[in-house]
Amino acid sequence: MGLEKISKNVLLKGGTIVDPYHNKTYKADIWLKNGDIFDIGNFDIPSSSDIIDCTGKVVTHGFCDLHVHFREPGREDKETIKTGSIAGMAGGFTRVCVMPNTNPPLDSPESVNFIMKKAQECPIHIHPIGAVTKGQDGRNLTEMGLMYQEGAVAFSDDGIPIQDGAMMRIALEYSKLIDVPVINHAEDECLRAEGVMNEGKISTRLGLPGNPDLAESSMVHRDLELADFTGAKIHVPHVSSAKAVDLIRKMKQQNDNVTAEVTPHHIFFNEEDLITYDTNLKVAPPIRSEIDRMALISAAKDGTIDCIATDHAPHTVEDKETTFDLASFGMIGLESCFGVVNKVLCKESNMNLIDLICLLTMQPRNLMGFDSDLFCKGSSAEITIIDAEEDWIFSKEHIKSKSINSPYIGKKLIGKIKYTISKSHIYKNS
Amino acid sequence: MLEQKHLLGLEGYPGKDIQTIIDTAFNFREVLDRPIKKVPSLQGVTIVNLFFENSTRTRISFELAQKRLSADTVNFSASSSSLKKGESFKDTSQNIEAMKIDAVVMRHPTPGSPKHLTNFIDSVIINAGDGTHEHPTQAILDMMSLYEKFGKLKGLRIGIVGDIMHSRVALSNIHGLKTMGAKVTLCGPPNLIPEHINDLGVSYSNNLDEVIEWADALNVLRIQKERMGRGLVPSTREYRSFFGITSDRIKNHKKEIVIMHPGPMNRGVEIDGSVADGDQTIILDQVLNGVASRMSILYLLCGGKTVEGV
Numbered sequence: 001m002g003l004e005k006i007s008k009n010v011l012l013k014g015g016t017i018v019d020p021y022h023n024k025t026y027k028a029d030i031w032l033k034n035g036d037i038f039d040i041g042n043f044d045i046p047s048s049s050d051i052i053d054c055t056g057k058v059v060t061h062g063f064c065d066l067h068v069h070f071r072e073p074g075r076e077d078k079e080t081i082k083t084g085s086i087a088g089m090a091g092g093f094t095r096v097c098v099m100p101n102t103n104p105p106l107d108s109p110e111s112v113n114f115i116m117k118k119a120q121e122c123p124i125h126i127h128p129i130g131a132v133t134k135g136q137d138g139r140n141l142t143e144m145g146l147m148y149q150e151g152a153v154a155f156s157d158d159g160i161p162i163q164d165g166a167m168m169r170i171a172l173e174y175s176k177l178i179d180v181p182v183i184n185h186a187e188d189e190c191l192r193a194e195g196v197m198n199e200g201k202i203s204t205r206l207g208l209p210g211n212p213d214l215a216e217s218s219m220v221h222r223d224l225e226l227a228d229f230t231g232a233k234i235h236v237p238h239v240s241s242a243k244a245v246d247l248i249r250k251m252k253q254q255n256d257n258v259t260a261e262v263t264p265h266h267i268f269f270n271e272e273d274l275i276t277y278d279t280n281l282k283v284a285p286p287i288r289s290e291i292d293r294m295a296l297i298s299a300a301k302d303g304t305i306d307c308i309a310t311d312h313a314p315h316t317v318e319d320k321e322t323t324f325d326l327a328s329f330g331m332i333g334l335e336s337c338f339g340v341v342n343k344v345l346c347k348e349s350n351m352n353l354i355d356l357i358c359l360l361t362m363q364p365r366n367l368m369g370f371d372s373d374l375f376c377k378g379s380s381a382e383i384t385i386i387d388a389e390e391d392w393i394f395s396k397e398h399i400k401s402k403s404i405n406s407p408y409i410g411k412k413l414i415g416k417i418k419y420t421i422s423k424s425h426i427y428k429n430s
Numbered sequence: 431m432l433e434q435k436h437l438l439g440l441e442g443y444p445g446k447d448i449q450t451i452i453d454t455a456f457n458f459r460e461v462l463d464r465p466i467k468k469v470p471s472l473q474g475v476t477i478v479n480l481f482f483e484n485s486t487r488t489r490i491s492f493e494l495a496q497k498r499l500s501a502d503t504v505n506f507s508a509s510s511s512s513l514k515k516g517e518s519f520k521d522t523s524q525n526i527e528a529m530k531i532d533a534v535v536m537r538h539p540t541p542g543s544p545k546h547l548t549n550f551i552d553s554v555i556i557n558a559g560d561g562t563h564e565h566p567t568q569a570i571l572d573m574m575s576l577y578e579k580f581g582k583l584k585g586l587r588i589g590i591v592g593d594i595m596h597s598r599v600a601l602s603n604i605h606g607l608k609t610m611g612a613k614v615t616l617c618g619p620p621n622l623i624p625e626h627i628n629d630l631g632v633s634y635s636n637n638l639d640e641v642i643e644w645a646d647a648l649n650v651l652r653i654q655k656e657r658m659g660r661g662l663v664p665s666t667r668e669y670r671s672f673f674g675i676t677s678d679r680i681k682n683h684k685k686e687i688v689i690m691h692p693g694p695m696n697r698g699v700e701i702d703g704s705v706a707d708g709d710q711t712i713i714l715d716q717v718l719n720g721v722a723s724r725m726s727i728l729y730l731l732c733g734g735k736t737v738e739g740v
């Protein structure tokens with residue numbers, strides 16, 4: 001139970017291998033030596049190896065999340081890179097990109113280096129995303145080139161939308177120097193105003209200030225136009241509205257440099273769930289209508305959406321156990337991710353499991369330029385072992401994050417992570 | 431006696447309970463006309479008035495209702511800014527409940543906060559206004575006043591005029607009046623009408639004169655001076671010309687119409703002084719009915735066991 005260093009050879013016996021890179025599903029064993037893949041095939045039980053019985057389980061690539069907030073430096077009471085890594089492993093993730101809206105923000109080569117050093121001690125692979133502007137002030141470009149050389153894999157002022165269109169243009173143009181995506185949290189702050197939930201019939205009934213879908217779609221439109229104009233790579237995070245989906249789908253027909261992600265919570269909940277005023281459902285951008293939710297599911301199925309990203313955003317109990325207006329935005333999402341997206345996309349919306357796995361593995365890896373051919377001999381094992389059929393109730397003991405701000409507590413999920421293998425470590429879920 | 435333990439809002443609130451509250455309120459109205467305006471109905475019951483926002487009128491109305499019922503009352507006022515400085519809502523409410531109280535009357539600037547309070551304490555909770563969400567006791571006193579005037583609510587045509595967007599009074603009135611079978615038309619500047627208000631089963635018109643011709647009564651909302659010049663309302667002059675209950679406008683209509691206002695009024699802005707003081711208004715009846723309906727609500731929710739003296 002929990003995290004262990006792999007000291008012996010391990011045989012993953014009798015599972016169903018799902019290899020998204022070769023688009024193949026087959027029965028085989030994987031034999032690990034020193035945490036590396038030694039061979040894939042059918043083996044008799046070698047006496048010197050630990051056996052993990054994978055009968056009835058899916059053995060696949062470790063998941064990759066392009067959007068997490070690990071709060072270090074600055075708010076280590078909410079999460080650290082270490083505790084976030086464990087939460088990631090509990091959710092099947094072997095690789096994550098941390099957003100730079102820390103305190104201070106990751107806006108210099110030195111701060112990128114700080115994360116890279118911390119990452120070395122962690123059992124999963126951690127890649128910093130650098131800030132676009134110094135202090136996330138929306139005005140002064142960071143040293144993107146030097147930060148890239150230190151290990152930054154993308155640039156974003158996430159949490160703070162880049163309001164100034166000219167600044168966004170400059171950032172996109174400059175990013176071509178290093179050819180990595182710019183990720184803009186797309187919300188027009190003037191249209192969003194004081195909004196704390198989706199503007200619609202529920203916000204009207206609850207008396208809460210609404211944030212209209214066009215706060216997102218108008219800025220997505222601007223960003224897509226700018227990306228097309230500059231030829232730079234743009235990645236649209238946490239798409240929440242049908243309107244934004246339509247714009248992305250249309251632009252993708254003419255531009256291969258456009259990618260987009262969706263969070264588990266935007267496809268699991270709709271605005272009606274906020275009727276309880278549960279502050280754990282207060283997120284940015286907000287959870288929207290059932291029409292938007294259905295549009296996001298279709299977009300995940302037709303390729304408009306490239307990947308699932310959790311936007312794992314830990315907050316203290318005090319930050320959430322307050323009135324709705326004062327509560328912080330965000331929810332944690334790593335541990336619950338697979339059970340949520342498997343339930344919504346595969347069980348309720350007829351997506352094939354291998355296609356869902358692509359959204360969690362190969363596609364996010366490809367768009368960041370990470371290696372995505374993981375099941376070859378000699379490579380360091382990044383493996384997730386899943387029971388895709390298990391029904392379970394998500395509860396507090398499943399949370400490994402330092403924070404517990406999850407609206408999934410008490411909810412039935414389908415599909416559970418059994419083991420996660422990464423960097424010569426194995427994590428076993430209870 | 432009532433189906434729900436608390437009075438958090440009128441959305442989904444049973445119509446028969448609204449009727450019970452109004453009927454009981456008329457009994458208490460008689461008490462208020464007596465020389466000794468006090469009954470022992472809530473003797474030994476302790477009620478806290480928890481006001482996180484200034485509201486002299488609502489607070490006095492509740493306090494008076496509590497005193498007339500012989501309840502023990504404690505007042506707690508805190509500006510929401512002091513809350514923002516760190517004293518948590520949870521701590522404040524749990525501290526107060528630890529002092530063994532039976533009911534909390536709460537005014538708070540945040541929508542949903544009375545519901546939030548139910549997570550922390552066991553007492554009866556009465557919403558005295560939560561931001562732009564609901565103000566159920568105001569809507570009940572409005573309905574009582576309409577009932578007094580017309581002898582019924584079913585089929586009545588009510589116009590609600592003004593800043594609907596920022597009004598808890600409007601939302602509670604809409605829910606209550608719809609439940610009781612009245613028809614509601616909203617009237618005000620389009621940018622102060624929520625985009626999705628039609629989902630609540632009401633109509634909208636931006637022509638006040640048409641609404642006056644249609645309605646049996648108008649509930650005129652206060653237009654807050656802060657809205658003026660913030661871009662939401664261009665000027666007082668412009669607002670009055672389209673949505674003001676001016677004496678000229680009232681004179682132009684031959685028909686009788688009853689005018690209500692939840693107060694406090696901005697004379698000369700949303701309503702002319704001469705109209706406010708005229709025969710058509712029932713604004714002062716609303717104030718008296720406010721005390722009677724709050725007595726009724728407190729009595730029914732706080733387990734008033736005896737009806738003697740009523």
Ligand SMILES: [Zn+2]
Binds near residue numbers: 185
């Ligand atoms: Zn964001």
